[in-house]
Amino acid sequence: MAAHVFAQKVAYRPTRHYGERVDMFASLPAVDSTATVMLGNSLTEYGGDWGRMLRADNVVNRGIAGDDAMGIAHRLCQILPGKPRRIFLMVGINDLSHGITAAQTASLVCRLIDRIRRDAPDTELYVQSVLPINESTGRWKRLAGRTDDIPEINRLLNIHCSKLGIVYVDLYPKFVRRGTNVLRRELTSDGLHLSPQGYKLWAFELRKYM
Secondary structure: OOHHHOOOOOOOOOOHHHHHHHHHHHHOOOOOOOOEEEEEOHHHHOOOOHHHHHOOOOEEEEEOOOOOHHHHHHOHHHOHHHOOOEEEEEOOHHHHHOOOOHHHHHHHHHHHHHHHHHHOOOOEEEEEOOOOEOHHHOOOHHHOOOHHHHHHHHHHHHHHHHHHOOEEEOOHHHHEOOOOOEEOHHHEOOOOOEOHHHHHHHHHHHHHHO
16 A cells, blocks of 8 residues: 555654654554554664564564653554554653653653554553663763653553553663663663663563564
8 A cells, every 4th residue: 555545644744753754654564454663752863673583574664763751642544543463562761761650651651552442442552561761871871860750651651551451561671780770781872772681581581573
C-alpha cells in the first residue's frame, strides 16, 4: 500500500531533526496491520534495525532523538491509522529533562497511552519503563539530580497500565547497578544512551513479547 494513504502531514516540528525524521517516515511504506512499531526517542532511534535485533519481520523504527510525549502524540497520525499489530512505547526521559516533576512526566506519558488505546484499541500496546541514567559522565546537565525521579515515573506508569490492562515492560531493574538507581556503566555509551551491550539486553527482554 502506498505510503501516502495513511501518512498525514505532521505540522508540529520542534527541531530540524524531528522534521527530517517525520518526512522520512512519510516517504516509507505505510505502517500496516502486520507491523511492530518501535516508538520513542533517541534510545529507540539509535537501535537501528530492530527487526534484526528482535528476529522478526516488519518491525519499524519510529524513534526520534530528542522526542517527548507531545512530539510522539503529534505524529501518531503516521502510525495509528494503519492499525499496527504491536507498539512498543518508550518515552519520558526528555520530558523529565524539561524541568518538570516525575508526576508531571508520568501524566504526559499516561495521556499518550490513553490516546493510543482509544485510537488503536486492537493494537497490542507494550509500555516500557523509562531506563535509568548514569550521572557520573557529567554530560547531561538537564538531567542532573534526576536519577531518583525515574523510579517514581515508572511506578506511576505501571499503576496506569495495570488499570487499563496494558502490558508494562519493566526493563528498569535489568539496567541498574544492584542496590542503586544508576545505569550500569557497561550498558551505556555516555550515561544516557546505550552501548551495543545495552541494546542486546533490551532486545533480549523484548523478544519475550514477540
